[in-house]
Amino acid sequence: MDAERTREPAFGVPAHLWKPIAAALAAAITLAAMAWSLDVPRMMGVSYYPQQFLAIILALTLPLTFMLYRPNRERRLDETLPWYDIACAILSLGACAYIAINYASVVNFVFTRPVEAWLPGVILLILLLEGLRRSTGWVLVVIMVVFLLYAMFGNIIPGRLAGRPQDWQKLAGYMAYDVNGIFGLSLSVGATIVVAFIFFGALLQTTGGARFFTDAALLSMGRYRGGSMKIAVAASGLFGSISGSAVANVVATGVVTIPMIKRDRYPAHKAGAIEAVASTGGQLMPPVMGAAAFLMAEFLQVPYSDVALAALVPALLYYGALFIQADLEAAKLGIKSAPEDQIPSGRTIVGGLHFLIAFGLLIYALFSMNWLPERAAFLACASVVATAAVFGYDGMRASLRQLLMTVVDTGEAVVEIVVISAAAGIVIGVMNITGLSFNLTYALVQLGGGSAIVLLLMSAVVCIILGMGLPTLAVYVLLASLVAPALVEVGLHPMAAHLFVLYFGMMSMITPPIALASFAAASIAKADPIKTGIASCKFGWIAFVIPFMFAYSPSLLLIGDTGEVTWAVITATFGMWLVSAALAGYFANRLSMQMRIIFAVAGLLALIPAGAFPGAIYTDAVGLVIGVPAMIFAYVNGRKTVQQAAT
Known part of the structure; x- marks a missing residue:
């Protein structure tokens, strides 16, 4: 010392x-x-x-x-x-x-x-x-x-x-x-909703619930190729949807998953990258998203359930792309399943299924009973305490002292978020009292020349720059005040505008030169931070693309008629699969550079939503026409190569 x-x-x-x-x-x-x-x-x-x-x-x-x-x-x-x-x-x-x-x-x-x-x-x-x-x-x-x-x-x-x-x-x-100052909207969210959900996450840690979700990921993914990477994606996604903090998620789950991935001969910087991307995405995964999502509901004056529903398909595409890349990278490198002695028994997992009751009650209270998020969270907290006291998990039961300490630990854990939320009130207050909000919106629209795509590109860069080194909640408050109104002014749906800035603000967590989640993962992986950050951007590519997709066509936010939404989800999923395979360089077998280009082009065309502009449905059709035969050809060719190698 x-x-x-x-x-x-x-x-x-x-x-x-x-x-x-x-x-x-x-x-x-x-x-x-x-x-x-x-x-x-x-x-x-x-x-x-x-x-x-x-x-x-x-x-x-x-x-x-x-x-x-x-x-x-x-x-x-x-x-x-x-x-x-x-x-x-x-x-x-x-x-x-x-x-x-x-x-x-x-x-x-x-x-x-x-x-x-x-x-x-x-x-x-x-x-x-x-x-x-x-x-x-x-x-x-x-x-x-x-x-x-x-x-x-x-x-x-x-x-x-x-x-x-x-x-x-x-x-x-x-x-x-003033109600628009320090003791305003952002502190209200931080002091109620955020505290409630952090308490929920802390109780899951104390009672063994967090371990249950990690074990469930091990049991469900561990026996497949690249099981360690898939475990990281599943466990970090589940835990991240509870914690809402990318760095905390990396630290909590990465100490288990990153060494496991490295033992499978996966490069250290890529092991850290996949954990960082999986942990960061937890803030986008309903039903429990990061604190910024609750603040978004307040800004938009809509129920939190509307925000969660709108975020569902983009979050599934995000984790789908990450999961596919993990699978294909594992196949390319010949990474097998996790060791049998690390996989928990099904009986152990069954003993923890009672933790799902809390999530069921949470979803029911939020979506069916229209309860306030903080009240629904405390209902879930009560469920965790009650069921854990009766059933425990794998011989583990939290004592009364441990439960009481969880109350203290929660208070200490929220200090940073509450202080940030209070400080965010300064931004909102200044915007209101000086007229900066209107002036900045007007200036951004003028600078973009009234063009939505120019303004979106400018906004994406601003979001990433402002987000460097800042927690997601602080980033969102800044961007929701500075950028989102200008996006709405040029015709974007308000939900799409706010999710756009949330996505790009969040991606600053994995984007060099300052990438807190990637750097935290690199520290655990003992890898180069910049290499880890670059690999994180590659794994998380979908998060840089999806915001532009739903900005132009809110169908991916489940806004619109059923047919349009269904078509958008199907083509986006297909496009995501193709681009992920192109980035991994593998589909049933290694892809040549020409095939990677074909996969990437077809995938990007399929990703364009049909409602993005007149005639955009034809880009989907072209993507399908090119992509389906390319996948069939790659699969058949890969099978032949495997058979020839076997003989």
């Missing part, structure tokens, strides 16, 4: 005193979110503004950033808490508590700039930015500061992007009290 870590501060609180306080704050975050979701305060006759609840959540969360993270962003372990972090924790608690208590009496007078509005606002903004820096780094902080500076000096920006300048007192009060 270096000198910086071992040096004790001149004054502070020892670990045995501050750690129980931190645990109590973390547990209170989870319990407060649960109480809000289940409407407990109103049952008790307590009436309040939603912003007061959000202020309480931030009053619990922000102090934790100064307790759990050192100024150098490292996680604080069993050491003395310095006096300056104590001061920051107390100030942040005090500022948020003051807003929560006095919100009703101050909110209507914010624009008169009373000291009761701007003083706690200034304290909150400064400490929120510092908490954001400690938990996520400098990138988001710089972005937030740029937005705040624009709010105060936007009038000096030339052209259409000029904004209405705001004095610092009005701006601070607005951010602290």
